[in-house]
Amino acid sequence: MKFATDAVRVSVPATSANLGPGFDAAGLALGVRDELSFRLLPTAGAQIEIHGEGEDTLPRDESHLVVRTFRRALDELGLPQAGVELVAHNRIPQERGMGSSAEAIVAGVSAAVAFAGYGDEARDFIFDLAAHIEGHPDNVAPAVYGGMTVSWDFEPKTEVPITDAPSSKESNVVPVSGDAALFPGSTEPFKGGYHTVNYPVGDLINAWVFVPDYKLSTEEARKALPLEVPRTDALFNVSRVALLPAAMSGASGRDTNALLFSATGDTLHQHYRSSLMPQSWELMTFLRAHGYASTISGAGPCVLVLHEGDDSAALTNLLFENWLSAGHWRMLHPAIDRQGVLFGPEEA
Numbered sequence: 001m002k003f004a005t006d007a008v009r010v011s012v013p014a015t016s017a018n019l020g021p022g023f024d025a026a027g028l029a030l031g032v033r034d035e036l037s038f039r040l041l042p043t044a045g046a047q048i049e050i051h052g053e054g055e056d057t058l059p060r061d062e063s064h065l066v067v068r069t070f071r072r073a074l075d076e077l078g079l080p081q082a083g084v085e086l087v088a089h090n091r092i093p094q095e096r097g098m099g100s101s102a103e104a105i106v107a108g109v110s111a112a113v114a115f116a117g118y119g120d121e122a123r124d125f126i127f128d129l130a131a132h133i134e135g136h137p138d139n140v141a142p143a144v145y146g147g148m149t150v151s152w153d154f155e156p157k158t159e160v161p162i163t164d165a166p167s168s169k170e171s172n173v174v175p176v177s178g179d180a181a182l183f184p185g186s187t188e189p190f191k192g193g194y195h196t197v198n199y200p201v202g203d204l205i206n207a208w209v210f211v212p213d214y215k216l217s218t219e220e221a222r223k224a225l226p227l228e229v230p231r232t233d234a235l236f237n238v239s240r241v242a243l244l245p246a247a248m249s250g251a252s253g254r255d256t257n258a259l260l261f262s263a264t265g266d267t268l269h270q271h272y273r274s275s276l277m278p279q280s281w282e283l284m285t286f287l288r289a290h291g292y293a294s295t296i297s298g299a300g301p302c303v304l305v306l307h308e309g310d311d312s313a314a315l316t317n318l319l320f321e322n323w324l325s326a327g328h329w330r331m332l333h334p335a336i337d338r339q340g341v342l343f344g345p346e347e348a
């Protein structure tokens with residue numbers, strides 16, 4: 001395969017994973033974007049210019065996450081390993097729970113796809129490869145498709161009776177019974193691996209992200225989680241995560257803010273991580289004590305609030321004296337992003 005163009009642009013939104021109960025499954029795209037441009041160079045290697053978030057910390061060599069995933073995607077697409085110039089304008093806070101690593105991975109894969117000359121039809125390929133590189137799909141899915149997503153890892157070997165389990169990698173696909181009848185001609189196979197669906201988000205749903213002045217790596221935050229959880233905690237999260245789509249739609253016919261409050265409850269992961277981010281835990285519990293649907297964003301330490309209606313003034317009043325005035329927290333009010341990654345050839 002050959003490069004279809006010599007320069008491409010990519011724009012990827014921030015994301016908030018888990019939304020409380022949906023650990024490693026639910027995610028929401030937020031209107032804070034990193035913008036990247038890539039240009040092929042006649043010589044090997046990577047030349048990297050970084051503006052904004054990470055300009056003092058990110059590497060400027062082949063170990064840069066965007067470049068690493070770009071190279072992996074070039075291999076997958078059968079494109080040669082060319083030299084590349086990368087200019088990144090980063091707005092997404094890093095190691096804060098706003099999906100910066102998923103953003104970087106989606107950016108690298110999308111750039112390779114754009115160089116290959118593909119457009120929207122390659123979105124599923126981007127999701128599949130990026131989720132495999134990230135290792136969990138909850139940030140990658142909204143970064144790719146926008147809006148609210150729920151993702152899952154389909155394992156034919158465990159989800160079909162053992163006697164029917166496919167034995168080779170090639171047959172690691174399960175046709176879903178009934179599809180052909182419902183949609184004549186449809187094959188809709190469920191292959192092993194990550195899948196995702198979008199759920200509607202009501203126009204009046206607002207999101208706020210409180211960004212602290214300290215960081216926490218996802219790797220550290222994942223180490224704090226137990227391998228097993230009590231059944232009562234698992235049952236609690238099953239009901240809460242099942243409520244999320246109805247609450248986020250804003251169209252359930254019930255009080256949306258009351259539903260959002262219940263739907264963002266979690267007993268599976270947040271409290272195990274609280275000692276790694278005591279200030280964030282305190283802010284989240286304070287907000288919940290005042291009736292706000294509040295969660296730790298992703299692996300933390302940002303705090304997310306979801307609410308029907310614009311409560312910016314009330315939130316500022318509530319938090320100014322004890323939280324915002326000391327300068328340790330920034331309050332963001334991003335739109336819900338409904339587009340996901342944007343990518344294509346650099347316009348001349």
Ligand SMILES: Nc1ncnc2c1ncn2[C@@H]1O[C@H](COP(=O)(O)OP(=O)(O)OP(=O)(O)O)[C@@H](O)[C@H]1O
Pocket residue numbers: 015017034054058064065066090093094095096097098099100101102103104139216217218219297298299300
């Ligand atoms: N824009 C970027 N460009 C290159 N590398 C990045 C970028 N953003 C993040 N990274 C890499 O990803 C790491 C942060 O990943 P981590 O998963 O810890 O945080 P996060 O993705 O912001 O949080 P979460 O997954 O909880 O939302 C950084 O230390 C850096 O190595």
Ligand SMILES: N[C@@H](CCO)C(=O)O
Pocket residue numbers: 017018023024025136138139218221222298299
């Ligand atoms: N679901 C992930 C999101 C962070 O990448 C976690 O909470 O660890």
